[in-house]
Every structure is written in C-alpha cells, then in structure tokens.
Amino acid sequence: MAGLIVQKYGGTSVAQPERICSVADRIAARYHAGHRLAVVVSAMGHTTDELIELAQKVSKEPPRREMDMLLTAGERISMALLSMALSDRGVPARSFTGSQSGIITDGAHRRARIRRILGDRVREALGRNQVAIVAGFQGVSEDKEITTLGRGGSDTTAVALAAALQADACEIYTDVNGVFSADPRFVAAARQWRTLPHDLMVELATRGAGVLHPRSVELARQYRVPLWVINSLRQAEGTEIVVRGMEEYGVVGVTSDSAKAWLEVKLSRPTALSALWDAAAKGQLAVVSPQFLDGRVSFFVEQDCAGEWKSQLQKLASDGFISSFELRTDWVPVSVVGDRFSQDGAALQAVLEALMSAGVEATAGNASSLAITIAVPAAKASDAVKHLHHVFLEGN
Amino acid sequence: MAGLIVQKYGGTSVAQPERICSVADRIAARYHAGHRLAVVVSAMGHTTDELIELAQKVSKEPPRREMDMLLTAGERISMALLSMALSDRGVPARSFTGSQSGIITDGAHRRARIRRILGDRVREALGRNQVAIVAGFQGVSEDKEITTLGRGGSDTTAVALAAALQADACEIYTDVNGVFSADPRFVAAARQWRTLPHDLMVELATRGAGVLHPRSVELARQYRVPLWVINSLRQAEGTEIVVRGMEEYGVVGVTSDSAKAWLEVKLSRPTALSALWDAAAKGQLAVVSPQFLDGRVSFFVEQDCAGEWKSQLQKLASDGFISSFELRTDWVPVSVVGDRFSQDGAALQAVLEALMSAGVEATAGNASSLAITIAVPAAKASDAVKHLHHVFLEGN
Numbered sequence: 001m002a003g004l005i006v007q008k009y010g011g012t013s014v015a016q017p018e019r020i021c022s023v024a025d026r027i028a029a030r031y032h033a034g035h036r037l038a039v040v041v042s043a044m045g046h047t048t049d050e051l052i053e054l055a056q057k058v059s060k061e062p063p064r065r066e067m068d069m070l071l072t073a074g075e076r077i078s079m080a081l082l083s084m085a086l087s088d089r090g091v092p093a094r095s096f097t098g099s100q101s102g103i104i105t106d107g108a109h110r111r112a113r114i115r116r117i118l119g120d121r122v123r124e125a126l127g128r129n130q131v132a133i134v135a136g137f138q139g140v141s142e143d144k145e146i147t148t149l150g151r152g153g154s155d156t157t158a159v160a161l162a163a164a165l166q167a168d169a170c171e172i173y174t175d176v177n178g179v180f181s182a183d184p185r186f187v188a189a190a191r192q193w194r195t196l197p198h199d200l201m202v203e204l205a206t207r208g209a210g211v212l213h214p215r216s217v218e219l220a221r222q223y224r225v226p227l228w229v230i231n232s233l234r235q236a237e238g239t240e241i242v243v244r245g246m247e248e249y250g251v252v253g254v255t256s257d258s259a260k261a262w263l264e265v266k267l268s269r270p271t272a273l274s275a276l277w278d279a280a281a282k283g284q285l286a287v288v289s290p291q292f293l294d295g296r297v298s299f300f301v302e303q304d305c306a307g308e309w310k311s312q313l314q315k316l317a318s319d320g321f322i323s324s325f326e327l328r329t330d331w332v333p334v335s336v337v338g339d340r341f342s343q344d345g346a347a348l349q350a351v352l353e354a355l356m357s358a359g360v361e362a363t364a365g366n367a368s369s370l371a372i373t374i375a376v377p378a379a380k381a382s383d384a385v386k387h388l389h390h391v392f393l394e395g396n
Numbered sequence: 397m398a399g400l401i402v403q404k405y406g407g408t409s410v411a412q413p414e415r416i417c418s419v420a421d422r423i424a425a426r427y428h429a430g431h432r433l434a435v436v437v438s439a440m441g442h443t444t445d446e447l448i449e450l451a452q453k454v455s456k457e458p459p460r461r462e463m464d465m466l467l468t469a470g471e472r473i474s475m476a477l478l479s480m481a482l483s484d485r486g487v488p489a490r491s492f493t494g495s496q497s498g499i500i501t502d503g504a505h506r507r508a509r510i511r512r513i514l515g516d517r518v519r520e521a522l523g524r525n526q527v528a529i530v531a532g533f534q535g536v537s538e539d540k541e542i543t544t545l546g547r548g549g550s551d552t553t554a555v556a557l558a559a560a561l562q563a564d565a566c567e568i569y570t571d572v573n574g575v576f577s578a579d580p581r582f583v584a585a586a587r588q589w590r591t592l593p594h595d596l597m598v599e600l601a602t603r604g605a606g607v608l609h610p611r612s613v614e615l616a617r618q619y620r621v622p623l624w625v626i627n628s629l630r631q632a633e634g635t636e637i638v639v640r641g642m643e644e645y646g647v648v649g650v651t652s653d654s655a656k657a658w659l660e661v662k663l664s665r666p667t668a669l670s671a672l673w674d675a676a677a678k679g680q681l682a683v684v685s686p687q688f689l690d691g692r693v694s695f696f697v698e699q700d701c702a703g704e705w706k707s708q709l710q711k712l713a714s715d716g717f718i719s720s721f722e723l724r725t726d727w728v729p730v731s732v733v734g735d736r737f738s739q740d741g742a743a744l745q746a747v748l749e750a751l752m753s754a755g756v757e758a759t760a761g762n763a764s765s766l767a768i769t770i771a772v773p774a775a776k777a778s779d780a781v782k783h784l785h786h787v788f789l790e791g792n
Contacts, residue, residue, distance in 0.1 A: 017450060054477055055476075058417055066480045066489075072472065073473045076468065076472065077447065081450055082454075084466075100540065146493075
C-alpha cells in the first residue's frame with residue numbers, strides 16, 4: 001500500500017556517514033516503491049553532547065536562547081547530509097529546518113512545546129515528488145526565535161508532523177527491535193509485542209520504557225496516528241502502536257525508571273497542595289503518580305530537576321505552606337503496566353506481595369487503571385523488575 | 397570616540413573555546429568603553445572543511461542547496477558560543493543567523509551575492525544595548541532558501557552590514573597585523589601600511605594580497621565604509637582603509653596569486669569575444685586582467701574553475717567561435733600595485749625589465765592605472781615578488 005509515511009531516525013541511526021548512507025538506502029527503497037516520505041532526523045550520535053561541552057567551555061551559565069541556537073546546528077548537519085545521500089541515489093530530496101517546516105512552538109527555550117505545524121514547504125516538496133527531510137527537535141516561536149523541544153523532541157516532531165500531514169503512518173526508527181514486556185538487556189524472558197494500543201504505550205513510556213518519548217505517544221493517541229517502532233540497524237518486524245479497539249491486553253510490561261526520584265512533602269495547611277502544584281506547573285516540573293495520605297503527599301520527580309525542586313520547596317517552606325520534605329534520589333519507581341487491573345486494591349496488593357516475596361522493600365505505591373507504581377530502592381530495581389516480570393508475564 | 401562598530405572575526409580567531417573567550421574579552425572591553433557593537437563571525441577553524449569532508453563521505457556530488465544547509469551550521473555554532481561567552485562576562489548579547497539578520501541574497505547557492513540587508517533585528521538588539529552577533533558568510537534568498545556567499549563571504553557580510561547600519565567603522569580581525577607591501581612570510585623587507593585608500597586595497601586584494609576579500613573591499617569603497625584590518629591574536633596597530641583624499645601613495649605592494657591560472661584563447665570570428673564573455677558571465681567565472689592582440693585574448697582565471705572553463709571553451713570551439721585555447725595552470729600572475737604609474741607603456745616596461753634582470757620569464761602582461769600584472773611561471777613567482785619588491789619598494 002503506497003501512502004504518505006513520516007519516518008524518524010534518531011541520533012544512533014545517523015551517527016556516522018556510513019549509517020546515513022544505509023538510512024538513505026532504506027528511504028530510497030520505500031520511495032521507489034511509490035511512497036511519499038517526510039523524514040525527521042535527529043543530530044548525529046553525540047553531536048548534541050559535544051556542542052553542550054563546547055558551551056560549557058565558554059560559559060558557566062549559557063543563556064537558554066543561545067543554547068538553542070547552538071544545538072540546532074546538530075540537525076542541520078544530519079539533515080543536509082541525508083538529503084545529499086538521497087540525491088546521490090537518484091532520489092530528489094529537500095531538507096528543511098524547524099523554522100522552514102513551520103513548526104511553531106511556544107517561547108520556552110530548551111523545552112518548547114509545539115503549538116502547531118504549518119508544513120507548507122514540506123507539503124510542497126511532497127507534491128513535487130521530493131522526499132522532505134525535516135529537522136527534529138527544533139522549531140520557531142511566534143516572535144521568530146529558534147527553539148528546541150527538549151528530551152524526546154524528535155519523536156514529538158515526527159508524530160506532530162504525521163498528524164499535520166494526515167500521514168498514513170509514522171515510523172520511529174531506533175536501535176532496538178520494538179517494544180518489549182521488559183528491558184531485554186536485563187530480563188531474558190522479555191517478549192516483544194507486535195501491536196500495542198496507544199494508551200498502554202503512553203503508560204509504558206511514562207514509566208521508563210525508554211523506547212518512545214511519552215509526549216510523542218500522547219500526541220499520537222490524541223491524533224490517532226498509527227505509530228511503528230522499527231530497528232534501523234537490522235531487519236526485524238517492529239511493533240505497531242494502534243488505535244485501541246475492543247480487545248484487552250492484560251499486563252504488557254514491567255518497567256523501572258532510574259531517571260526518577262521519590263519526593264515526600266508534609267503539608268502545613270489546606271491551601272498547601274495547590275501552592276505545590278502551582279510551583280510545579282510554573283517550573284514545568286513533572287509530577288508522576290502522586291498519592292496523598294494524612295497531610296503528606298508523595299510522588300516521583302525527574303532526577304534532573306532535583307535541584308529546582310529543592311529551591312521551590314524551600315521557598316514553600318519559608319512561606320509556611322509545608323513543614324518539611326524528603327527528596328529520595330535513591331528510590332526509583334518500578335511499574336507494572338496493563339489494562340485488566342481490578343478497580344479495588346487487589347492489583348496493588350498483588351504487586352506489593354510479589355515484591356515482598358522477592359525481598360524488595362516498598363515504601364509507597366499506588367494504582368491507576370493502567371499501571372501500578374511502587375517506590376523501591378534504586379539498588380533493588382533490577383531484581384524487582386525481573387521478579388515482577390516472572391510473576392505477571394511468564395508462565396501463564 | 398564611542399560609536400557604532402561592526403567587527404568581524406574569522407575562523408582562526410574563533411578556532412578554539414579559549415580563543416572565543418579572548419575575542420569575548422576584547423568585545424567586552426569595547427562594549428564597556430561605550431561602543432555599540434555588531435559582531436560578524438565565521439565558523440570555528442576547520443569546521444567548514446570538516447563539514448565538506450562529511451558531505452563527500454555521503455555523496456559524490458552534493459546538491460548546492462544542501463551544501464549551504466550543511467555549511468551554515470558552522471557559524472551557528474561559533475556565534476552561539478561567542479554570545480554565551482559574552483553573557484558570561486556580563487555583556488548582553490544576541491546571536492542572529494543570516495536569515496534572522498535579514499541578509500537577503502540572490503538564489504545562487506554557494507556563491508550568492510548580497511542584494512540588501514534589512515537588519516531590523518540587529519538594530520533592535522543594538523537599541524536595547526545588546527551586542528548583536530551576526531553569522532557571517534550566510535544569507536537567505538527571496539524565496540526563503542538558505543544561501544552562502546562563497547569565499548570571503550564573512551568579510552563581505554561585515555562590510556555590507558556596516559554600510560546598512562551606517563556604522564562608524566568596520567574592523568576585520570584576522571591573524572596578521574595588517575596590510576603589507578608584500579607577504580612578510582616571503583619578503584623580509586615588506587613593510588606594513590598604516591593607511592591605504594580603498595582603490596589601492598581593491599587592487600591588492602584582487603591580485604592576491606589575501607588579507608581581505610576583493611568583494612568586501614569593493615563594497616567598502618562603494619559605500620565609503622572605513623575599514624580596519626587588525627590582528628586578533630596580538631596587540632598591534634593594524635591598517636586603516638580610508639576614503640581617498642588628495643594624496644598619492646606610489647607603489648604600495650607586490651603580490652602573486654597562486655589561486656589563478658593563465659588562459660589564452662584564439663578567436664575564429666568577430667563575435668567570438670562577446671560569446672566568450674557571455675559564457676564567463678553565465679558561469680560566474682572571473683576574468684582578471686584580460687588583454688587582446690591579433691585575434692588572441694588572454695587573461696587570468698581561478699584555478700578552481702579550470703574544469704568549468706575547459707567545458708565552456710570546448711563548447712565554444714565546437715560552436716565555431718574559437719579555434720583553440722591554452723589553459724596554463726603552471727603560470728600565475730605577479731602584480732605591482734600603486735597609483736603613480738605613467739599612462740604610457742613605461743611602467744609595464746619597467747616591470748618587464750626588472751623581471752628579465754632577475755631571470756624570470758614573462759609571457760604576457762598588461763598595465764592598468766593602478767596595477768601592472770605579468771604572467772610568470774609558478775615556480776618563479778616567489779623570486780619575482782622578492783625582486784620586484786626590492787626594485788620598487790626598497791631603497792628609494
């Protein structure tokens with residue numbers, strides 16, 4: 001079936017000139033099979049890290065605007081090279097920056113959010129039977145400032161572009177075969193899924209599955225974009241993320257997320273909770289799996305944002321909203337994701353019991369309709385995942 | 397005198413993070429002394445060469461449009477880093493791409509010409525007391541394609557920007573102290589000029605002086621932009637290029653140009669000459685110091701363009717315009733530049749005699765009011781320059 005496909009190739013897939021050439025081979029084959037293609041690319045391999053290192057050599061605290069100016073050089077290089085490699089294969093291609101593609105974002109440098117995609121020049125290129133190469137991760141604000149989207153930005157660009165172009169599919173190329181029931185590097189019995197519904201993929205991604213960025217999957221769910229996860233380095237079947245139908249899946253995965261930490265806050269007065277959420281929203285600080293009991297609220301936060309959380313919480317404490325807080329960077333979330341959990345405490349209890357039998361201490365945990373998440377010691381996370389996978393996914 | 401200064405730093409001046417920091421120190425000092433500053437930067441050191449190498453690894457013949465997309469990543473990196481380094485020194489700075497600066501060019505990728513400079517965002521930054529960092533070498537065409545200006549592009553950006561902003565001065569920072577009467581690496585007696593008029597600097601630049609690109613000096617002459625050549629790596633006085641007054645300078649320099657080759661064409665019919673110039677203009681092929689005698693025309697061309705010349709000339713030959721041509725890449729021009737040459741053949745003869753006495757064969761040569769240029773064997777060019785410098789610039 002020939003159609004309009006948006007593909008996305010991450011940094012690993014374009015890390016060296018030879019890999020760019022094999023990506024070009026893959027695209028050329030699809031092009032010659034009659035597909036129209038818009039291809040989103042990330043910066044080559046470690047380019048972004050190298051640019052950040054350069055910035056640190058000239059400045060103690062680089063302004064975010066200039067970091068965006070700097071980092072967007074990365075995709076500019078990879079997209080021009082990919083376009084050249086295609087042209088060398090007789091495939092007409094045009095590369096476009098985020099700005100040229102009309103990827104309009106808000107003005108939050110280094111973590112901008114896409115507001116809309118104009119895509120005129122991309123459509124025009126497709127109309128001329130050219131492959132459109134689009135810079136991932138970058139956009140332009142209403143007042144014409146260059147922005148970047150933050151982590152997972154290129155996935156998000158690809159899905160948003162697929163939605164804007166009403167593409168038939170969005171293919172995310174990466175260095176793994178697809179979506180697994182646990183990280184196959186640590187759990188030998190992990191199995192790959194052929195299809196998964198958007199909602200369960202959102203849960204897996206949010207809880208540390210790593211293969212896709214949560215924002216991109218949320219966007220795909222919202223616009224009902226059919227999403228594929230495919231290995232760019234070898235031939236393999238991949239995983240298709242589909243619009244949910246009538247079927248149920250049961251437990252689909254066990255994850256842990258070492259990029260998260262656990263935070264517990266003691267509130268001093270009734271308005272404290274909304275002051276806390278306000279501070280989080282203002283600082284764009286993620287709050288994951290919050291739970292509340294007896295004037296204490298606890299949830300997971302990004303390890304990266306630990307410093308920002310501390311200063312926000314100290315301010316709340318000095319303003320009298322909270323009496324104390326405990327930020328535990330040595331506790332991480334472990335989650336069981338699925339769609340057939342009972343609506344009472346039984347599912348939560350089953351997970352807690354399984355952890356206890358494996359000798360893993362569990363401090364806090366909660367259940368939503370699609371996931372159960374427990375804080376466990378970081379040192380025990382891998383044991384916990386293995387054991388939970390065994391209990392919930394193997395043998396029956 | 398505090399005023400509006402446009403500065404330009406070349407690739408050597410920003411080759412490493414430490415050099416970017418010392419450029420930032422220099423700018424900060426001028427800023428704190430009360431100057432308004434727009435700073436044009438090239439790509440860091442060998443970045444452009446490295447990007448070209450990458451392109452060659454993925455494509456045998458990279459499309460020019462995509463080369464421009466690729467190469468413009470270079471200035472994006474250096475300008476963002478310089479802006480960060482300034483901000484670290486408490487100097488507010490904003491970097492702008494060629495497109496953001498409104499540097500509007502024609503659509504000729506890799507050798508675009510600036511049509512006009514809008515400069516709104518640069519003016520706005522200056523108005524806010526910010527240092528505006530502008531990407532050299534790049535612009536945007538009327539149909540929003542990213543372009544580059546070709547060799548010497550950053551010098552040209554700086555001068556054009558100085559003209560558009562009506563700057564008080566344009567300072568070109570480079571790795572030499574200023575403009576010399578000959579290349580001081582080869583001629584020990586070469587002396588540095590404190591001031592030179594635009595017209596003589598155009599001649600020196602056109603004939604291989606290397607320190608400034610001819611296009612930038614022509615532009616400076618046209619818009620009467622006062623131009624400085626200053627060493628960015630050490631403290632030294634520099635050379636000021638000034639609007640010509642009443643004074644005369646005599647002989648100011650001896651140059652050779654190894655990037656040029658000599659071409660002689662035998663014409664078959666009266667319309668051949670205009671067909672030849674048409675072909676050159678269409679291919680944007682430079683013609684330097686042409687001379688005509690008995691149905692033969694000869695001139696210097698860029699070594700780089702030798703292949704393109706050959707194919708153009710073969711076409712002219714097969715169309716019956718020319719009977720034969722000889723492209724001598726082993727002959728280069730040596731020039732004596734000055735403003736007090738006699739209007740007859742005496743000056744040409746003086747140069748030819750000086751070469752003869754030094755044992756340097758001279759095939760062809762001609763004189764304009766500001767320069768005498770002779771074709772000599774490339775292997776003898778350095779001897780010729782030394783001897784001509786001795787005769788015309790030393791001792792009297």
